[in-house]
Amino acid sequence: MTRASWQEIQRADSAAIWHPYAPATGGADVYPVTSASGVRIKLADGRELIDGMASWWCAIHGYNHPVLNRAVEAQLHDVSHVMFGGLTHEPAVQLAELLVELTPVALDRVFFSDSGSVSVEVAMKMAIQYWYSTGKPEKQKLLSLRNGYHGDTFGAMSLCDPVTGMHHLFGAALPQQLFAPAPTCAFDAPCEDADIAAMKVLLEQHCNELAAVIVEPVAQGAGGMRFYSPQYLVKLRALCDEYDVLLIFDEIATGFGRTGKMFALEHANVVPDILCLGKALTGGYMTLAATLCTARISSGITAGEAGAFMHGPTFMANPLACATALASIRLLLSQPWRRTVERLHGELSAGLAPARECSNVADVRTLGAIGVIELREAVDMRVVQPMFVERGVWVRPFGKLVYAMPPYVMGTADVATLTAAMVDVVAGL
Numbered sequence: 001m002t003r004a005s006w007q008e009i010q011r012a013d014s015a016a017i018w019h020p021y022a023p024a025t026g027g028a029d030v031y032p033v034t035s036a037s038g039v040r041i042k043l044a045d046g047r048e049l050i051d052g053m054a055s056w057w058c059a060i061h062g063y064n065h066p067v068l069n070r071a072v073e074a075q076l077h078d079v080s081h082v083m084f085g086g087l088t089h090e091p092a093v094q095l096a097e098l099l100v101e102l103t104p105v106a107l108d109r110v111f112f113s114d115s116g117s118v119s120v121e122v123a124m125k126m127a128i129q130y131w132y133s134t135g136k137p138e139k140q141k142l143l144s145l146r147n148g149y150h151g152d153t154f155g156a157m158s159l160c161d162p163v164t165g166m167h168h169l170f171g172a173a174l175p176q177q178l179f180a181p182a183p184t185c186a187f188d189a190p191c192e193d194a195d196i197a198a199m200k201v202l203l204e205q206h207c208n209e210l211a212a213v214i215v216e217p218v219a220q221g222a223g224g225m226r227f228y229s230p231q232y233l234v235k236l237r238a239l240c241d242e243y244d245v246l247l248i249f250d251e252i253a254t255g256f257g258r259t260g261k262m263f264a265l266e267h268a269n270v271v272p273d274i275l276c277l278g279k280a281l282t283g284g285y286m287t288l289a290a291t292l293c294t295a296r297i298s299s300g301i302t303a304g305e306a307g308a309f310m311h312g313p314t315f316m317a318n319p320l321a322c323a324t325a326l327a328s329i330r331l332l333l334s335q336p337w338r339r340t341v342e343r344l345h346g347e348l349s350a351g352l353a354p355a356r357e358c359s360n361v362a363d364v365r366t367l368g369a370i371g372v373i374e375l376r377e378a379v380d381m382r383v384v385q386p387m388f389v390e391r392g393v394w395v396r397p398f399g400k401l402v403y404a405m406p407p408y409v410m411g412t413a414d415v416a417t418l419t420a421a422m423v424d425v426v427a428g429l
């Protein structure tokens, strides 16, 4: 294939494409990529960037991994896609078995969908249809946390932080949900009753109309990169049981080892009624998500009026994606991934610590293979993005947050380059 020049790609991009959270004319600010391998993204002008983002939490094994490549190629020769209504296939069956085995025992049924946001929509529909089926059709609202992020489709967006999620732009088209304050108890601190008092009041007042509470366990991602005490989840589970409200965990960002446990819920040993997985599920190769639920939910819905769960995406359980997810999870399990995440944690913590000296830095925090520098003021992306690229790293800040969640395969020297660049850029603002 003859390659277009950097400028040609940018010009064509600018003319026709809309990028995420970007103006229609943002094409001049995007960097053309020609390939990626390991932790390096290669740009069209030959420069290589060390990837600090794992393509938004996904590429845990890095890019162009031989094991994942082989899984895609092998599946390609069997079947790339087939409808899931009335048909099934081994990649889906084996992946579902593995997800059920890896997650808490009570979560024993898997619904596949095509993206994280859709898996959240599915979780919301499961919760609402469960209550409808069991004679409580008035339980339709959800309660989530401020600073939360659950996706960009309407249902998922209605659960995101109302301010950073810009709910006012969508007016009455957006379902109205309830919000509790973000937990303030630190990850390594206990959670006092006072820390969850506002949540308790909301549950007490609204339990009759509440289908479920949804949270990102232990680590809030795109809504603020905040970490909180696992004990909060223990108390939340008890409150949900007390007020007969379902509990949904959104582990789309935290799943598959990112916080140091296979799933963040293991920090608290709390079992939700419904669990959402996505992002790193396929090792970043393609889009796939899963919503798991307990027998209480699946049998409640099945015994109800509809007799079936009313959802079914066209690309449900896509065989290529399922085969890649299987290979990615098996690859993870075949490695000492806990030690790797611990190493990354140590290196991110040590590497980012000097940022604490900067007067524009409000906080530096790490959990598992996540490193965050929180600034006092929001950064100007158009200024900051080229500063990272000049230093040979790919970091994409948002708002006041400059953060990294590298692929697990990143070596010590590359982590040092990455964190040094983050500190250097922050110090130069």
Ligand SMILES: *Cc1c(COP(=O)(O)O)cnc(C)c1O
Binding pocket: 115, 116, 117, 118, 120, 149, 150, 151, 152, 216, 221, 222, 250, 251, 252, 253, 254, 278, 279
């Ligand atoms: C990214 C994310 C989503 C949405 O997933 P998409 O695949 O982008 O639709 C939902 N919840 C959390 C916690 C996420 O990090």
